[in-house]
Amino acid sequence: MSNLGLRIIAILLSGFVIIQLLLLAVTALPTRGDAHRPFNLPQPDDVRVLAETLETSPPARRAELLSLFNDSLYTLRLARGSPAGFDGGLSALHATYAAALPGRTVTLPSRRPLIGGAFRENRWTGRLFSPVQLTVRLSIGETLVIESRPSAVVRTYLRRRALLGVIGGLLLLAILTVAVRRATKPLVRLSAGVRRFGSELDAPDVPVEGAREMRELAVAYNDMKRRIADLVNERTRILAAVAHDMRTYITRLRLRTDFIEDPEQRRKAAADLQEMSAMLDDTLLFARQDASDGPDPAHLDIDAEIEALVAVRREMEDAVWFDGGAKGTAVRLSPLALRRILANLIDNGLRHGTTVSLSTTREGETIEIRVSDNGPGVPAAALARLGEPFGRLDPSRDRTTGGVGLGLAIVRALVERSDGTVRFANQDGGGLLVCLSFPAAPPARG
Template sequence: MTIGSNLSLRLAAILLVGFIALQILVVAVALPSSDDARRPYNLPRPEEAAAIAAALDRAPLRERAGLVDALEGGGYSVALSPARPAPERGSGTLRDVERRYDAAMPGRQVEVDGRRGRIGRLIGPTARPARFFAPIRIVIPLHQGGVLLFTNRPSNSALGYLRRRAVMGALGGLVLLVALMVAVRQTTRPLSQLSQGVRRFAGNLDTPDLPIAGPREVRALAAAFNDMKAQIRALMGERTRVLAAIAHDLRTYLTRLRLRAEYIDDVGHRSRAIADLDEMTALLNDTLLLADRDGAPPNEPERVGVADALAAIVGAHLELAEPVTLMHVPADLAIAATPLSLRRILDNLIANAVRHGNAVTVAAHARGTTVDIVVEDDGPGVPSAALAGLGTPFHRLDPSRDRETGGAGLGLAIVRALASRDRAEVLFAQAAGTGLRVTIRYPSAGN
């Protein structure tokens, strides 16, 4: 799951970026800044520096440290050094600024140095927070020994205030950010419930309506979905009722035709007519079953022992002398399924496999939290390009209309429909040889 694919994460990322940008803006505004041409780089004016140096010259040596501490607290720092410090790495002499301080303090040999890298060239002499990374320093020798240092970095007391302010701002911002993220989560939760409701509705038309909660737009969307779901459910129910009425009338006529077919004198014509009527009846029953899969509420799956269920189903086909082999199935293997649906699914798959192959194998094995039931035959198989179309109603690979070969194309569609009602997945693949392998992946019922 990426930030771009999740609405909550995307909104949280936008809030986080905005919070960081706000903090940077606060820092830029809060830190000292001066556009006074007489105070280059936020340093003291030349006459101020001269007055401070003169005051230190007049003060006793033991009082100099206290006087320097008293001068601290502004946008620049003041310090004493017993000897002239070496220039910092990468620094250079600032001749134009140095001449201004020399003019205010003749005879002291003032030096002004600082880093003149890319940052320094970009921001120029104006005091900006970026100047912390390219500091400017004034070195003023004192008459009684030692040197006075001015640096355009805030004093310790100013830095302490800025740190406290930054910590309070960061903590307040984090609290605000957490509150906003919780609010975003509460806002997007109804959307997650809506997507889950849509998924449930795809498998069961009788899913409960979505709760009408959240912002006005989300409530309107949930209400529209509930209305759409009710209309679709009504349409599906009407469709099933119409098909049931048609089927009832058709069964009446088919029964009459079946009785009248018995009076056909020609044995060949009579048998073919009866076969056609039986085929029409089977096709009608398959169509009704397929149409009713969404109209009726699904049965609640129950725990089904796979070994016993497969033994009973395969045994019924063996009684008909069909070439079906049941592989070993662990006795403790169980699935969550509807027994009648499971029998109908396997009957259809085995009948389809026997129709196209000479040998059919049925197997089952556990696969993590699911159980695979596999029906495989040794028939001609299905082209790889046609596997995706299997299970589509009235889709037949054989162009024949004979149910013994091509059929009506509803057998695998019924398998897929019944499996979906049990929350199972149907997978079609080529068998190891030339046949077809159909896998029904059921949720495991555990122990």
């Protein structure tokens, strides 16, 4: 369940608990007619009448009288001997009964509250927690003991009430969990759709479901997503059309360079046209990274793919080395995208250095590809600009010293499109280090 769903459940359950506590407090609060019974004891006048009746009744009827006066919230019994002395606890309650029973010894032995001594004088907690025992010394030599202990019927009722409260709370929690999950499900799907759209322009529309506000939000998001996709695709189509027309003119100019008599000027003109053609290719490729017609990703054995690419480069006599540390690990990535990423990084490394080293490692669910060279590195202040479109550290326009500044930008675009991240850093011994991180793909099915 989402964090939002858990918060909603916590808020509703907190309200339920507060309501239950308020109801419990109202139940425990003595009413106006119950002012003399804050601790579930009989009224002082009733105790006086009972004491007088017991003193004037024959011994055989005293048990019957006690049963008549017994209440569901307290019990009555006669005990022999003198009651324990008053120890000062519950002084206000003791004074009330002592005033109603003049000439008799009234005691309130120390209570044994369940939670320390903090409830000794509290009317609310006195009704809820520990019993109170009131003793009255009678003239017949016996002691009337009144204890605020609920009867078996009341105790059974309270236990059942508590059990029903627990069952009701669990049932409410289950209902809230289902209801909140259903209510927040459209929002969770919308959030997942937004994240997917960030790396996949042709991501499917989010379902239009849930409350009216959620449906309106989903419709607005789907419309916005389609407009953005149309704009990006239209931009790509315009660039492709311009590139096509430009290639036509470049081809014409190449043919005309053959009529230049000066060999040096002919060579320079051909180099300029080659640079212009490469610039168009890079610009169009960079623009297509945001379009919806990109290559489909596949499960790739990352070490096997890199080994194959390095073998081709070594056949071309490029000083490229590979140390695989993630054998058997797959990533979900387009093979064409991976080859273009590594080709750009290797070309960049060989342009500024003489050797390029590649390595792979796996940490948890992340696959890291490290590409390093032995070149001069990059000024620390310029590291943050690497990967920006048309960002070049060399102010010249000669492609042999850095191209038009789209190589690393294409790398960043391809990596981020594949849910990866790219990081640039300088090595301690010199040279540029490029770290590519991709999430490991789950095992391919059958």
